[in-house]
Amino acid sequence: DIQMTQSPSSLSASVGDRVTITCQASHDISNYLNWYQQKPGKAPKLLIYDASNLETGVPSRFSGSGSGTDFTFTISSLQPEDIATYYCQQYDNLPRTFGGGTKVEIK
């Protein structure tokens, strides 16, 4: 199985800050990497697919980059409604696997 390692596991930032989360794959997964946002008690929501493509309706402050084994997810200006846990997920191979998550809080 492809292991997905996210860091940090949690972070605290101020409103307006730039927030960056990294995700490392145990094998080369090309750009088959997606990012989700999950708020408490809710299902995950797709934000970014294929490493850098913004899902329809998702604010442009969210972005993704990377290929191969190293990926980055960025919130350019943190907003209060962005408080959530973020997960990366690969689909280069079966089983589809998720990272351990990054919990984002407001300082």
Add this chain to the structure above:
Amino acid sequence: EVQLVESGGGLVRPGGSLRLSCAVSGATLSTYGMNWVRQAPGKGPEWLSYISSSSSTVYYEDSVKGRFTISRDNARNSLFLQMSSLRVEDTAVYYCASGYGYFDFWGQGTLVTVSS
């Protein structure tokens, strides 16, 4: 708007069985590959199974292979997960989600608790 609604969760004894359903509205199910994804309390999501639009292709994660069966009824716009030989570690919220590589629509989830 595409909506997915899971049902069928509940409390079951270890070794028991349960059948989950996912009703799809706002879209024609036959155009989508579908998945089941679960999330144990305090943990990240875990993909379990995929079924293609025509049911010709199915995949399972190893820990549920042989115990869980995914199926669909496109005429009823419904997806199913038959779960048997349930274990305590199967306790989780179970979601249905559309897509093959990325999961773009999700249901609200149904809680399965396996406990004696």
